Structures are given as structure tokens and as C-alpha cells.
Amino acid sequence: MSKFVKNLITQELSSRLEGVEDALLVNVIGMDANSTVALRRQLREKNINLLVIKNSLARRAAEGTSLENAFVEMEGALALIWGCEDIISLAKEVVQLDKAPEFKAFAARGGVMAGEHLSAERVHEISKWPNRDEQLSILSGQICSPGAQLASQLEAPGGLLVSQLDKIADGEVGGGDE
Numbered sequence: 001m002s003k004f005v006k007n008l009i010t011q012e013l014s015s016r017l018e019g020v021e022d023a024l025l026v027n028v029i030g031m032d033a034n035s036t037v038a039l040r041r042q043l044r045e046k047n048i049n050l051l052v053i054k055n056s057l058a059r060r061a062a063e064g065t066s067l068e069n070a071f072v073e074m075e076g077a078l079a080l081i082w083g084c085e086d087i088i089s090l091a092k093e094v095v096q097l098d099k100a101p102e103f104k105a106f107a108a109r110g111g112v113m114a115g116e117h118l119s120a121e122r123v124h125e126i127s128k129w130p131n132r133d134e135q136l137s138i139l140s141g142q143i144c145s146p147g148a149q150l151a152s153q154l155e156a157p158g159g160l161l162v163s164q165l166d167k168i169a170d171g172e173v174g175g176g177d178e
Contacts, residue, residue, distance in 0.1 A: 006057065006060075009057055010057055010060045010061045013051075013053060013057060013058065013060075013061035014061045014062075016051070017061060017062065017065070017067060017080075017082075020065075020067060020082045021066045021067070021114070021115075022066075022082065022086075022087035022090070022111070022112060022113050022114065023067055023070055023080055023081060023082035023111055023112055024070075024080075024081050024082070024087075024090060024091065024094055024108060024109075024110070024111035024118070024123060025070055025071075025074060025078045025079070025080060025081070025108075025109045025110045025111050026050075026078065026079050026081050026094060026106060026107065026108055026109055027076075027077075027078060027079070027105065027106065027107040027108075027109050028050075028052060028079045028105065028106060029076075029077045029105060030104075030105030031103065031104075031105045031106065035102060035103055035105075038102065038103075039097070039103055039106065042097070043081070043083075043093075046083075046084060046093060047083050047084060048081060048082070048083035048084050048090065048093060049081065049082050049083045050079055050080075050081050051079060051080045051081075052077070052078075052079040052080075053079075053080060055071060055074060055075070055076075055077075055078060058071060058078075058080060059071045066112060066114070066115045067112055068112075069112045069115060069116065069117040070110065070111055070112035070117065070118075072117045073117075074109065074110060078109055081094065085131065085132055085133070086131060086132050087111075087113045087126070088126060088127070088129050088130070088131040088132070089131040089132070091108075091111075091123050091124075091126040091127040091129075092127045092131065094108045094123065094127070095108060095123065095124055095127040096127075107120070108120050108123040108124065110122075110123065111123055113126070
């Protein structure tokens with residue numbers, strides 16, 4: 001490949017990866033055509049991009065960006081995957097696909113998160129973290145919990161008083177007839 005063509009491809013890759021800060025590297029070598037089409041369809045439905053590129057061209061395209069560290073110590077044919085709501089959701093999807101029997105050759109190889117290089121083991125670890133929606137759910141529960149507890153404690157004495165008054169009205173509590 002001539003230097004001119006390499007520069008054109010590098011510029012195209014740079015423009016496609018513009019604004020991408022977190023991405024994962026996966027292995028797709030060994031997948032048959034039908035599995036690859038099914039994989040790409042599944043990823044597209046979840047707003048995830050998959051790009052199979054030559055490592056040397058990807059390194060050149062990622063120079064000076066936060067993706068630069070993704071290719072540290074990476075060898076062999078890899079695919080770059082990015083998108084989803086956040087890197088944690090992306091890691092969850094990648095690990096789920098890694099375990100899927102229909103995509104046997106698919107495997108997480110590493111990536112980059114906030115400029116930090118990730119190993120395959122780290123990707124699996126990150127997939128266990130709560131994603132953005134789960135974090136918001138946890139946070140809202142923590143915010144609402146003290147108020148709900150306070151409201152129940154304020155209502156408890158009033159509820160006890162009402163039940164005692166109901167018993168008196170029904171004649172269940174002795175009125176001194178003996």
C-alpha cells in the first residue's frame with residue numbers, strides 16, 4: 001500500500017473516530033460470514049459501531065487522542081468497537097457476546113477508558129460495575145430513603161392513635177361496666 005493511500009485511510013479513520021473517547025478491542029477472526037452479519041446486526045440495534053482495521057493504521061489514526069493507549073501491546077488482527085450509552089454498558093455487551101455460543105470466536109482483547117489502557121481481564125471486571133442507569137437508580141434510592149423513613153416514623157404514632165380510637169369506638173377496650 002502506498003504512503004498516499006495510507007494517509008488517506010488514516011485521515012478517514014481519524015474523522016470516523018473523532019469524538020470517541022472510550023472504546024474496546026475485540027477479536028472477530030475465525031467467525032464465519034453469517035455469524036459476522038448477525039453480530040453486526042445485533043450491535044447496530046444497540047447503537048454500537050464495529051470497525052475492523054489494520055492495527056498500524058489504527059495506531060496512526062489514534063495518535064494524539066484518548067484512543068492512543070488502546071493499541072499498546074496489542075498484536076494480531078483486532079476490531080475496534082465503540083458506542084452504547086457508556087463504556088460500562090459497552091463492556092457488558094461485549095462480555096455478554098463473548099459468552100454467547102453463536103459467536104465462539106468473538107472475544108474481548110482490551111481497550112481504553114478515559115485514556116487508560118484496559119486489558120481483557122479489566123474489561124470483564126468493568127462489565128460487573130453498575131452502568132449509568134443503574135448508578136442513577138442507586139443514587140435516587142439513597143436520596144429518597146431518608147425521607148421515606150422519616151415519613152413512616154411520623155405516621156406511625158398517628159396510626160397507633162387511630163387504631164386505639166377505633167377500638168374504643170367499637171367497645172373493644174373496657175369502659176368500666178364491671
